[in-house]
Every structure is written in structure tokens, then in C-alpha cells.
Amino acid sequence: MNSSGQENKKVIIDDQVAEQITRVEELSYELKISDVMSRKLRTLTTDMKMKDALELMRQQRISGAPVLYEGQLVGVLSMEDLIHCLCNSDLDASVKTYMTPNPITVLSNAPVVEALKTFVSSHVGRLPVLSSDGELIGMLTKGDITRGVLGALKRDYASEELKRYRASHLFEDIKSDKSSLVLRYNIDPKDFTKGGAASSNIKRALLRLGASPQLARQCGIAAYEAEMNLIIHTNNGGILRVEIQPHQISMVAYDDGPGIADVELAMKPGYSTATDETRELGFGAGMGLPNIARCVDSVILESSDEKGTRLKMKIFLESDEGFGDRRSA
Numbered sequence: 001m002n003s004s005g006q007e008n009k010k011v012i013i014d015d016q017v018a019e020q021i022t023r024v025e026e027l028s029y030e031l032k033i034s035d036v037m038s039r040k041l042r043t044l045t046t047d048m049k050m051k052d053a054l055e056l057m058r059q060q061r062i063s064g065a066p067v068l069y070e071g072q073l074v075g076v077l078s079m080e081d082l083i084h085c086l087c088n089s090d091l092d093a094s095v096k097t098y099m100t101p102n103p104i105t106v107l108s109n110a111p112v113v114e115a116l117k118t119f120v121s122s123h124v125g126r127l128p129v130l131s132s133d134g135e136l137i138g139m140l141t142k143g144d145i146t147r148g149v150l151g152a153l154k155r156d157y158a159s160e161e162l163k164r165y166r167a168s169h170l171f172e173d174i175k176s177d178k179s180s181l182v183l184r185y186n187i188d189p190k191d192f193t194k195g196g197a198a199s200s201n202i203k204r205a206l207l208r209l210g211a212s213p214q215l216a217r218q219c220g221i222a223a224y225e226a227e228m229n230l231i232i233h234t235n236n237g238g239i240l241r242v243e244i245q246p247h248q249i250s251m252v253a254y255d256d257g258p259g260i261a262d263v264e265l266a267m268k269p270g271y272s273t274a275t276d277e278t279r280e281l282g283f284g285a286g287m288g289l290p291n292i293a294r295c296v297d298s299v300i301l302e303s304s305d306e307k308g309t310r311l312k313m314k315i316f317l318e319s320d321e322g323f324g325d326r327r328s329a
């Protein structure tokens with residue numbers, strides 16, 4: 001129980017919440033403090049006069065600086081400290097008199113998100129950055145983080161555009177009677193933790209190739225349902241195979257059993273042979289095959305006790321829906 005008498009509850013990050021996590025937030029976990037910190041250190045010493053520190057900070061156009069004693073970090077002098085000194089008309093005093101001693105520091109190899117947490121909790125304007133050996137190697141402000149993240153976003157965008165451009169031109173200038181890209185995924189039985197991984201990769205590949213967001217979503221949903229059927233209902237897992245052609249996408253999910261007793265019944269909404277345990281996990285509602293049929297142009301389900309199950313799905317592309325140099329929304 002917390003101080004207000006309310007129970008602390010664990011926050012569950014579901015798919016809906018995860019979709020709302022921005023790339024900026026993601027970068028705060030990926031970028032290291034060393035990636036965004038300022039390496040051009042302007043340092044002061046404890047015996048320096050405050051008027052000299054003021055002049056240095058004015059010339060360098062900085063609002064704070066680390067203070068060293070015999071080469072070791074002992075404090076930080078901020079603009080607030082300078083204002084305090086000016087209010088006292090005490091510019092002949094030493095930096096040691098007005099500096100903030102024992103400054104809060106961060107490590108260079110820590111993720112940026114840790115620095116953000118420190119800024120929030122400490123309310124300081126700058127953080128000295130130390131190496132793993134305790135050496136002062138940089139300074140970090142919120143402005144440094146903003147510039148670093150914007151730079152990473154710019155590089156991110158350029159890299160993604162290049163990947164998308166290369167992928168979207170995959171079928172161009174290839175002379176053959178039939179050109180296709182085949183993606184193949186091994187799906188393990190009862191491995192719910194990886195459920196949706198293959199379909200996510202398929203959707204990403206289609207977007208890179210220049211497919212419209214709507215087409216990518218259709219294929220993603222159909223592939224997800226087929227993938228989950230392999231996870232839920234098979235003994236040994238199965239294969240999810242996607243063949244991407246300029247004007248057609250074919251998907252096949254197949255396994256070695258058990259077969260489906262009544263194929264026609266299996267296509268009806270709400271019918272499921274999932275176990276109670278699987279249903280308790282939130283899977284096996286019996287809407288997988290109907291959802292697939294809603295997203296594709298052709299679906300064929302073949303099953304037998306001897307050969308297992310083979311689910312064939314196709315989406316036919318109109319001439320203006322083919323792959324090309326499009327931008328995903």
C-alpha cells in the first residue's frame with residue numbers, strides 16, 4: 001500500500017498502449033547519454049573569482065559549468081548561483097563560496113531515460129557526465145537531449161527512407177517470367193510469447209516494399225490469425241510462408257496435425273477446438289478463420305488426420321495496387 005492507502009498496481013503494456021509509445025520515447029531507451037552529451041567542457045576551479053567565472057560564462061555563452069579542485073569534480077556553478085552572487089555584490093568572492101557542492105552526476109553509458117528521470121527528480125538544470133572510471137567527460141542539459149533525439153530521429157528517418165526505397169524497387173528491372181519474394185517462418189506450438197512476431201515482420205516487409213497501409217494491415221491480420229492457429233492447435237507447430245509478387249500475395253500456413261474434423265464448421269464464427277487453458281489465456285475464440293476470410297480474396301482450407309492442415313490465402317492486387325515507391329501512412 002502507498003501513503004495514500006491505495007494499492008500500487010502493476011501497469012500492463014498491452015498492444016493498444018504499445019502502439020501509443022512514440023519513437024521519441026523509444027529513443028530515450030536506445031540512446032546513451034554519451035550520444036547526446038556535450039563534450040566541450042568549460043571548467044572552473046574553486047579558487048577562481050566569481051567575476052572571472054561570470055566573464056568566462058558570458059564569453060562561452062553557457063549557463064553553468066563544473067567546478068574542479070585538483071582535477072576532481074567538486075561542484076557546479078549555475079546561472080542561479082551567479083545571480084545570488086550579484087545580488088550580494090560579491091563578485092570578488094571565490095567560486096567555492098557560491099557553487100553547488102557534491103553535484104548529482106550521471107554515467108555516460110547509461111540510457112538517456114535515466115538522465116530524464118534524474119532531471120525530473122532533482123530539478124537541476126545540468127548534469128556532469130562521468131565515465132565508468134569516474135572521470136568527468138561531459139555535461140548534459142535538457143537541451144542536449146532534445147538536440148540528440150532530434151538528430152537521431154533525422155538519421156532514423158533517412159535510414160528508413162533508404163531501406164524503403166531499396167525495397168520498393170525490388171521488382172523493377174528484373175527480367176524473368178515470374179518474380180517473387182518468399183518469406184518463411186517456423187512457428188512453435190503453444191509459444192504464446194512469440195505470437196504475432198511473424199505477422200509483424202510480414203507487415204513491416206510489405207510497407208518497405210511500398211504496399212499501402214491498408215494492404216499491409218489486411219495481410220498482417222490474416223497472417224496473425226494463421227500464425228496463432230499454428231500456435232494454438234498444432235502438435236508440433238508449423239510453417240507460415242508468404243510469397244510476394246508484383247500483383248499477388250500468397251500466404252500458406254501448414255502443419256502435420258492434428259487435422260480438422262469438420263472444415264466447413266471450422267469456418268463458422270465462434271467455432272473453436274481450443275482447450276480451456278488456452279481460452280483462459282485469451283486465445284481461441286473461434287474468430288480466426290472468419291477474420292482471415294474477411295481480409296483476403298481467396299481462402300482454401302484443406303485438412304486430414306494423415307496430412308495435417310494446409311490453409312491457403314491469396315490477395316489479388318489491382319494494377320494501381322502493385323508495389324512501388326509509395327509512402328506508408
